[in-house]
Amino acid sequence: MRDIAAERRDIERAIEGQTLCSKFAATAERLGDAEALVDKGPGGERRSLTWKQYRERVRDAALGFQALGVKPRSFGVVMARNRMEYVIADLGLMHAGVTAVGLYNTLAPEQISYITNHCDARVAVVDNPAFLARFRRDELPQLDHIVLLDGASDDPSVITFDELLALGRAVHARDAGAFDRLWRAVTPDDIVTLIYTSGTTGPPKGVIDTQRSALWVIESARRDVQNTEQDCTLSYLPLAHAADRFLGYYTSLVTGHTTVFCSDISQIMAVMLEVRPTVFGGVPRIWEKLHAGLTSAITKEPDEQRRRMVLGALELSRTIVAMEQRGEPVPDELRQKRAMVEPIFAAIRARIGLDRTRYTVTGAAPTPREVLEFFHAIGLRINEVWGMSEIAVMGTRNPPDRVKIGSIGTALPGVELRLAADGELQVRGGLVMRGYYKEPAKTAETIDADGWLSTGDIAAVDADGYYTIVDRKKELIITAGGKNISPANLEGLLKAHSLIGQACVIGDNRAYLTALIVLDGQNAPAWAAARGMAGQAIAELAAHPEVAAEVARAVAAVNERVSRVESIRKWTILPGEWTAESEELTPTLKLKRRVIVHKYAAAIEAMYRNADAES
Template sequence: MSEQNTSCAAFQRVAAIDPGAVAVRSIGGTRQLTWSQYAAQVRDVAAGLAALGIGRGDTVASMMANRVEFYPLEVGAQHTGATSFTVYNTLSPEQLHYVFTNAGNRVVICEAQYVDRIRASGVPMETIVCVDNPVPGTLSVAQLVSLGRSDFDFDATWQAITPDDIVTLCYTSGTTGNPKGVEISHANLGFECRTYASVMPVEFGDRNVSYLPTAHMADRVMNLYLQLYYGTQITVVPDRADLPAALADVHPTIWGAVPRVWEKLKAAVEFSVATETDPARKAALTWALEAAGRKAAAQLAGAPLDDTQAAEWARADDLVLSKLRAKLGLDQLKWALSGAAPIPPETLGFFFGLGIPISEVWGMSELTCVASVSPPAEARLGTVGKLLPGLEAKIADDGEYLVRGPLVMREYRQEPGKTGDALDADGWLYTGDIITEDADGYLRVVDRKKELIINSGGKNMSPANIENTIKAATPLIGALATIGDRRPYNTALIVIDAESAAPYAAAHSLGDDSVAALAAHPELIAEIARGVAVGNAKLSRVEQIKRFTILPAFWEPGGDEITLTMKLRRKPIAEKYAKEIDRMYSAEVEDGVHEPAAGPA
């Protein structure tokens, strides 16, 4: 039966396993949906959308925070045969115009706060459904459901969906120009969920936390789609500031985060130890973190701990580390992930040392999200694991990694030229990533092909590797962009971490914690110079950062400098900060331009 390989068939099977179990909840469980309630709402939503004329081949958009209502609305749209997708809440009317025109949706389901922006996009919508407050000219969810006809054949409708139908669109982050709408089929999705779970086990009742935007393919796969196929329980986090509280509430069994979240967790642990006022407690935490550090260093070096060190780590785990994991809410994890962007291996090592089972994944929207990973017990930190079973790969002469198999997207919507650039006639996807593979099949991402730096001496370098090495040395750096293409040496534009700024200012009695004041403060400059020097010591001489500028600004996701998925927009950065960049290459060191601390570099 063809319907066995659709997300709708998966949902119907899973919803019947334990109808009284909680499927979706808010932090603290003040709002929750059981599987039976979820399934009933999916049926009602599908009936309402069908009454509006939505069916196979149509497209439905959503625009809202991570909330309980999203799930039955999204899955209900899927059951009509429609392609359901989410747009980022930060998109401007102009950006919404592009996405809605490309997607061709006639319906948007959103929060009331976005109605004016959707209307300002200039794309005529037949129906806007508001999930929270009433807005004139829109439908409430109750009104949508009331449209459902008694003769709507729900089962026949979802059973008519085929594996080749498009289940969702994922709009790429658009580091260069407009985003592209990646078309992902039910067959792509089924293969992703089943194959991923064959490597990283997922079971009914596994607990996860949804805090990334639902427009992000990482959230869709790790929460929405794994739930449809395996019956995980999701706790929604509408405000990322509440993530620590959510983790402590849920104690997830499976969880993934982008590198910035892992880096902030690491900084929070280190900050709590540094500011601990009880001498005995501080001594115990320091001792335990030192034992954890030795375990991390051994894992990064690919060598086991000796018996004495292993015994000390076990003692530290029993007395301190296990309690620290429980406090973080990360004590019941079967596995944890880092993905979506490169992460310093030292950061992965830090959590491994704490006893958190962590793996790095690699993938892209064009590959339905995750394409490589290894279970934590087999993970090699600094690699992104092995290619998932059932996929083929080869490395082109210039180092670009090519993938073929059931995860490869159908096409970019309404972009035949760009589809042809990415997908060849034999089905190979040109990923744009430079990746190496070792003798055991472990993959290591070097960088994006188009982002490699070639200096004036002809040396090829990975800016992402340089940036991660420097960032790992100090939590004060929120972002940095390495400059060096066709230049005699490398420099960096550095942005202070927004969440570390105020605590740093308070701890050092700086008084003024504005970004402009901090960027010019001698103590903070000296601390960052020290971090750059420590990072430089781990880089080859030609890769090292010789000068840097601390910008009096924070870079916000979706802004000029960083995409919504936290990737650097390198070309716009180079254009926007051209004057600051040129000043770093003056013969003399100009005011506001700094050099790494003397010593380690």
């Protein structure tokens, strides 16, 4: 039986009086010349900083912001790619007592203006002139200064990052104690960041996270998985999002692990092969693409004997995974056979750069069970976690020694979970946000007087305390017949087919379900080429009868696995791809359902109109 009160006391003792600034100071002192940050410069050259150099750059940035007149307890926005200058500037703001607010690189000018004005930002850190062009200065009367990481500007309020650091070095030369006085004034109750929600259900809300809540969730998570200075992680998800900010960037200040930045998510596979991280977290789409690529390569293996050997090893390992998931003892004979085929799986892991990886994680949305079972079979026991911006990032995980595939696991140490009468998951603990910035009414709607936060997720819990997310409360489809249906479950089943990159199931207040289907930009052309099909552009393939027939078979296979009311009656293959830049996905690749329903209203209505006519 868990003693939650004791767990909380233990966590709170560990972080008492601490801030990320004090943790960073201790880590930099401890590790000194060890490698802290790695990225690639403009010409593709490898760049790195030691912990000592990292902290010196942060010192110069913090004193530079102070020299500009940016005051403690004010706000600054950062809009840049994943690169070492991002975290140096962000930490510089933090050490100056300024709250750093990340802006997604995909934001439109009006969205940038909304968030920058909403948090009253006085300074902005911007990647390059192309990003700067999206800042409408006439709409930002309170923005006093802009720091440009690359390039230059004629605007007198814009300085370069090098100029900012030079200002800071000059202050340090005059007063060697200025930096220590500055960061030591930061307190555990100070706001460390505002995480603005993606705005899929209205204007984005600014989630208030404090120094204390950030350290609380990091300390809680570390009771399961202890990152050390020997570890190496990749930073490729947006640093404006809680996942990379808390689990990567902030956690590194405590653990001292090396962070390697990937500034272009489309290059993540190549970077994985180059870096070979020891800890890796991926949103479901990353794992789906890896799975599709590997299974395609196995299927296309020209050496029949080799192909059969790999498929046989997979079948054996999947059998063991299935027995473990059912809680059945695995015979020693099977264990021995699995050990004999381990070199096959080691080679597969090396093929995707995960041969050194000791801990893998996924979250943000459901990952198809077939994908998870495959990776468990090859020796990558992906741990599904659950969280949200309102609880600093993560509230559950699967215990490393007992992962239940398809479940988000159990509560983190010190965290309480419960289900409301309607099945909504509620959470309480030191990781819960202070509230929504400038929105007391919405805060009160979300957090009750006893500190329970309503998550908006409908969940179920088993006898072992493992939770499963059914769907978002506001995204559940209620058909015209009154049936509650989870679109995420059906979409996950559809995306298990290698041809399908994204899917959005429609059916709210309708008589039956339909789906919008988007082909996978990587796998669909390869699939077509293997069949000698002319024209491999996505738009051409979407209209090709062979592709339509294969998608029809995929839909039929899904329908066989669900009830009649959950079956998909009609579908449309769209001629493009969905990305964060094309509006349909959030920066962490989750569906923006309202945007999709609005943008493809004509296609949706045509499916229902045509189906009605056929009926």
